[in-house]
Amino acid sequence: MSVIKSVIDKVKHMDPDQKEFHQAVIEVMETLEPTAERHPEFVKNGIYERIVEPERAVQFRVPWVDDKGQVQVNRGFRVQFNNAIGPFKGGIRFHPSVNLGIIKFLGFEQIFKNSLTTLAMGGGKGGSDFDPKGKSDGEIMRFCQAFMRELFRHIGPETDVPAGDIGVGGREIGYMYGYYKKIRNEHTGVLTGKGLEYGGSLIRPEATGYGTVYFASEMLATRGLDFKGKRVAVSGAGNVAQYAIEKVNEMGGTVISVCDSGATIIDEAGIDNDKCCYLMELKNVRRGRVNEYADQYKTVCVESKNVWDVIREQGIKVDVALPCATQNEIDGANAEALVKNGCICVAEGANMPSSPEAVRIFQANNVLYGPGKAANAGGVATSGLEMSQNSSKLSWTREEVDSRLLLIMKGIHKSCLDAAEAYGKKGDYVTGANIAGFVKVAKAMLAYGIV
Numbered sequence: 001m002s003v004i005k006s007v008i009d010k011v012k013h014m015d016p017d018q019k020e021f022h023q024a025v026i027e028v029m030e031t032l033e034p035t036a037e038r039h040p041e042f043v044k045n046g047i048y049e050r051i052v053e054p055e056r057a058v059q060f061r062v063p064w065v066d067d068k069g070q071v072q073v074n075r076g077f078r079v080q081f082n083n084a085i086g087p088f089k090g091g092i093r094f095h096p097s098v099n100l101g102i103i104k105f106l107g108f109e110q111i112f113k114n115s116l117t118t119l120a121m122g123g124g125k126g127g128s129d130f131d132p133k134g135k136s137d138g139e140i141m142r143f144c145q146a147f148m149r150e151l152f153r154h155i156g157p158e159t160d161v162p163a164g165d166i167g168v169g170g171r172e173i174g175y176m177y178g179y180y181k182k183i184r185n186e187h188t189g190v191l192t193g194k195g196l197e198y199g200g201s202l203i204r205p206e207a208t209g210y211g212t213v214y215f216a217s218e219m220l221a222t223r224g225l226d227f228k229g230k231r232v233a234v235s236g237a238g239n240v241a242q243y244a245i246e247k248v249n250e251m252g253g254t255v256i257s258v259c260d261s262g263a264t265i266i267d268e269a270g271i272d273n274d275k276c277c278y279l280m281e282l283k284n285v286r287r288g289r290v291n292e293y294a295d296q297y298k299t300v301c302v303e304s305k306n307v308w309d310v311i312r313e314q315g316i317k318v319d320v321a322l323p324c325a326t327q328n329e330i331d332g333a334n335a336e337a338l339v340k341n342g343c344i345c346v347a348e349g350a351n352m353p354s355s356p357e358a359v360r361i362f363q364a365n366n367v368l369y370g371p372g373k374a375a376n377a378g379g380v381a382t383s384g385l386e387m388s389q390n391s392s393k394l395s396w397t398r399e400e401v402d403s404r405l406l407l408i409m410k411g412i413h414k415s416c417l418d419a420a421e422a423y424g425k426k427g428d429y430v431t432g433a434n435i436a437g438f439v440k441v442a443k444a445m446l447a448y449g450i451v
């Protein structure tokens with residue numbers, strides 16, 4: 001039996017209930033088969049067996065008091081997956097669906113993504129099953145403080161540097177950083193995504209969305225195409241979606257959709273910058289739902305369905321798809337419909353938003369398909385730039401950070417294509433991203449011996 005197959009079997013056997021983690025491991029491992037042939041030293045030194053096992057996974061109790069004075073208890077996680085090439089690095093997710101398997105899938109993906117950025121960052125991820133929806137600002141603060149009350153002992157600027165993800169934005173990072181500073185009595189780059197006043201980097205809020213569009217633009221350019229005049233479907237309405245919309249508008253495309261977990265909006269006239277500002281205020285300040293956008297601009301609003309279901313059911317034409325909400329939001333039927341409706345490019349702002357069947361359909365139909373670990377790496381890359389600024393106690397201009405982000409995204413695009421070609425899979429961004437990300441980490445692990 002090949003080492004890859006036995007690693008996959010073992011992962012399934014050890015944690016049978018962690019289906020998202022299995023999905024991520026299978027997707028990566030199946031493309032790494034040729035690396036095992038070309039690098040027998042990886043096999044001999046158990047690199048494949050070791051890379052699927054986190055360095056450590058911490059689970060903890062998060063007790064906090066709600067506005068009614070009642071004690072609530074949530075579960076917190078930090079999975080420190082791999083620090084071969086730098087401190088553990090990856091976001092924190094607050095969402096009711098969070099469990100150990102989901103944090104492991106995200107932490108595993110982060111290893112390869114962070115490696116692709118060329119910066120010195122290992123892979124990690126954390127989160128809680130806490131649901132921020134409908135919570136008051138005071139409740140959010142008390143929860144963030146309770147979460148950091150345990151997390152602080154596991155992280156540090158040279159050890160593990162968390163950031164935001166679903167349900168964790170600037171406000172939550174502020175509360176967590178403030179509490180860390182209080183109990184550690186030190187001002188240090190232990191979190192990224194910080195406010196500009198206390199060590200944050202310009203462009204970090206924009207970076208994941210902008211980076212995804214930069215990546216898509218590179219993919220389109222391989223076919224002599226660009227965003228001008230393209231109809232673009234975006235899902236989600238949070239951090240990644242908002243700045244993807246802004247950048248698509250700048251590049252001359254028209255964004256026709258957004259969604260949250262309550263509804264999908266189809267705006268045939270396009271979500272221009274004024275409407276995007278309205279969306280940002282609605283989501284980031286008023287913490288409202290997207291159906292208010294439909295009331296404001298008299299657009300289509302479909303309750304309880306995601307963007308991809310609505311596109312399929314209504315036969316909506318789309319040139320480019322930017323899924324920016326959550327994992328497995330595009331299933332096989334949705335992928336078939338996107339292909340049928342003319343989609344030529346999919347760049348994943350979210351982590352693993354396409355099911356394995358959807359990925360197969362995109363690839364079989366010659367759709368330019370950019371997996372999340374490559375397409376959305378601009379966020380963590382800019383977190384790496386925030387770490388550099390914190391270490392040197394400098395703040396770079398917006399132009400400097402944005403130009404570095406663009407260069408990094410172009411570099412990732414090239415590494416994916418180069419690795420794919422070198423391993424006989426020309427044009428396959430999935431294989432390219434996995435192999436390019438993996439080989440660097442594997443060589444570092446090899447250098448350390450068995451530790």
Ligand SMILES: NC(=O)C1=CN([C@@H]2O[C@H](COP(=O)(O)OP(=O)(O)OC[C@H]3O[C@@H](n4cnc5c(N)ncnc54)[C@H](O)[C@@H]3O)[C@@H](O)[C@H]2O)C=CC1
Pocket residue numbers: 164165166167168169208235236237238239240241259260261262306324325326327349350351376377379380
């Ligand atoms: N924030 C960042 O820098 C990065 C985020 N990502 C990924 O991008 C995705 C979005 O993250 P953010 O924008 O940061 O989070 P966010 O919390 O700001 O926004 C998430 C959006 O997706 C929607 N959403 C979540 N689950 C949904 C569901 N089941 N159906 C429909 N809509 C749903 C939410 O309503 C919200 O509008 C996630 O997959 C995250 O892991 C990836 C790289 C970096």
Ligand SMILES: O=C(O)CCC(=O)C(=O)O
Pocket residue numbers: 089090091092113161162163164165192351376377379380381383
């Ligand atoms: O900026 C970071 O460290 C985390 C970004 C993240 O969570 C991701 O890339 O999925």
